Amino acid sequence: MEYFLSDKEKIVAETAREFAEKYIRPVRAEYDETGEFPWEILKKMGQADLCGIYIPEEYGGLGLGVFGLTLAVEEMSKVCGGITLAMAATALGTFPLLLYGNKEQKEKYLPKIASGNMICAFGLTEANAGSDAGSIATRADKDGDYYILNGTKTWITNGGVADLYTVIAVTDKSKGARGTTAFLVEKGTEGFSFGRKESKMGIRASSTTELVFENCRVHKSQILSREGMGFIVAMNTLCNSRPGVAAQALGIAAGALDEALKFSLERKQFGSPISSFQAIQHMLADMAMEVEAARAILYQTARTIDSKKQKNFSKESAMAKAFCSDVAMRTTINAVQIFGGSGYMKDYPAEKMMRDAKITQIYEGTNQICRNEIALQLIKDAKGKK
Numbered sequence: 096m097e098y099f100l101s102d103k104e105k106i107v108a109e110t111a112r113e114f115a116e117k118y119i120r121p122v123r124a125e126y127d128e129t130g131e132f133p134w135e136i137l138k139k140m141g142q143a144d145l146c147g148i149y150i151p152e153e154y155g156g157l158g159l160g161v162f163g164l165t166l167a168v169e170e171m172s173k174v175c176g177g178i179t180l181a182m183a184a185t186a187l188g189t190f191p192l193l194l195y196g197n198k199e200q201k202e203k204y205l206p207k208i209a210s211g212n213m214i215c216a217f218g219l220t221e222a223n224a225g226s227d228a229g230s231i232a233t234r235a236d237k238d239g240d241y242y243i244l245n246g247t248k249t250w251i252t253n254g255g256v257a258d259l260y261t262v263i264a265v266t267d268k269s270k271g272a273r274g275t276t277a278f279l280v281e282k283g284t285e286g287f288s289f290g291r292k293e294s295k296m297g298i299r300a301s302s303t304t305e306l307v308f309e310n311c312r313v314h315k316s317q318i319l320s321r322e323g324m325g326f327i328v329a330m331n332t333l334c335n336s337r338p339g340v341a342a343q344a345l346g347i348a349a350g351a352l353d354e355a356l357k358f359s360l361e362r363k364q365f366g367s368p369i370s371s372f373q374a375i376q377h378m379l380a381d382m383a384m385e386v387e388a389a390r391a392i393l394y395q396t397a398r399t400i401d402s403k404k405q406k407n408f409s410k411e412s413a414m415a416k417a418f419c420s421d422v423a424m425r426t427t428i429n430a431v432q433i434f435g436g437s438g439y440m441k442d443y444p445a446e447k448m449m450r451d452a453k454i455t456q457i458y459e460g461t462n463q464i465c466r467n468e469i470a471l472q473l474i475k476d477a478k479g480k481k
């Protein structure tokens with residue numbers, strides 16, 4: 096389908112596609128196996144101008160917004176959702192700064208992020224606060240011009256490898272979610288360390304660790320927006336970043352469809368390519384329909400966000416994330432099926448794609464939480480019309 100990309104958008108998609116073929120495809124299985132962080136590839140992504148696509152031009156980026164980011168994440172995730180996540184999770188960690196940072200904070204960090212010289216992360220989740228993010232317990236107690244952070248964040252993507260972390264902590268327990276604040280914390284700050292690195296089912300090239308704060312002193316100038324805005328910073332960040340997860344999911348799904356189609360033309364049984372069997376054709380047709388529908392909902396959501404004409408897009412963002420990730424799961428399961436026994440083997444890419452797809456239904460708000468958000472907005476809108 097034709098999405099009428101601008102010349103700049105076409106260049107971004109093409110660059111990301113070529114980059115993935117040249118630098119990611121040859122090594123994706125190796126990174127999946129070892130679980131190592133793709134430092135070299137990320138450095139090259141920076142050199143190829145792929146790290147600052149969504150960052151405004153005045154801060155050294157390409158100024159192509161959420162839609163530009165979507166195109167690049169989709170193209171690279173067609174080849175490897177795990178390696179691509181190193182860049183996509185930096186976008187998640189950068190959105191709080193883009194949305195709520197002051198001029199000084201933006202000037203200090205954004206040019207480095209845009210050039211690929213600074214990796215970011217977003218620290219919200221804790222052991223007892225996953226979907227129920229409002230119940231975080233990491234504290235930030237005021238001490239003059241500083242705040243003293245204590246607590247542990249769990250399962251933070253880019254943990255340990257990132258240079259800059261947005262951390263949501265409680266500054267006034269009596270106010271619940273409205274008593275939380277967002278802090279920019281640099282790696283190397285005294286009292287800030289990393290817990291264990293997780294060994295994961297999929298997206299194994301990405302680093303997932305705990306963030307540990309033990310009497311970590313952070314200056315008040317590192318607050319994003321103002322005290323008490325932490326939950327709002329976090330929720331609006333997710334509204335802007337969920338299309339990134341959707342793009343990762345769409346890329347994985349589209350990549351799995353490509354691989355399955357190619358395999359179906361080559362593999363012969365009963366004297367014919369398996370692509371000649373109607374059962375296989377219908378699976379391929381369903382996969383293609385769903386991938387295209389996922390692309391349409393995602394592109395339109397990203398364009399809506401970038402247009403800045405719609406103030407609240409939490410429903411659209413949650414729809415894109417839940418829909419694309421459900422499609423990724425169904426498509427990759429079908430891809431494994433089309434590959435038959437080969438689909439179960441690590442010699443072929445289908446099983447990795449299925450493992451990589453699963454996380455997109457879980458992080459940045461599980462698909463149950465996304466459906467809660469969609470229903471909440473539907474009901475709100477319906478009541479408003481009454």
Ligand SMILES: Cc1cc2nc3c(=O)[nH]c(=O)nc-3n(C[C@H](O)[C@H](O)[C@H](O)COP(=O)(O)OP(=O)(O)OC[C@H]3O[C@@H](n4cnc5c(N)ncnc54)[C@H](O)[C@@H]3O)c2cc1C
Binds near residue numbers: 220225226227250460
């Ligand atoms: C690999 C990985 C990377 C991650 N990266 C980050 C990161 O960079 N930063 C960060 O802050 N977090 C990160 N997370 C955390 C992730 O966002 C959470 O895992 C996710 O939000 C779900 O929380 P939970 O795992 O505690 O599940 P729970 O909240 O305990 O949920 C368990 C189950 O109950 C369901 N459930 C819970 N509440 C409801 C409800 N009200 N209605 C319906 N169903 C419900 C959920 O959908 C789920 O199926 C990451 C997680 C993983 C696994």
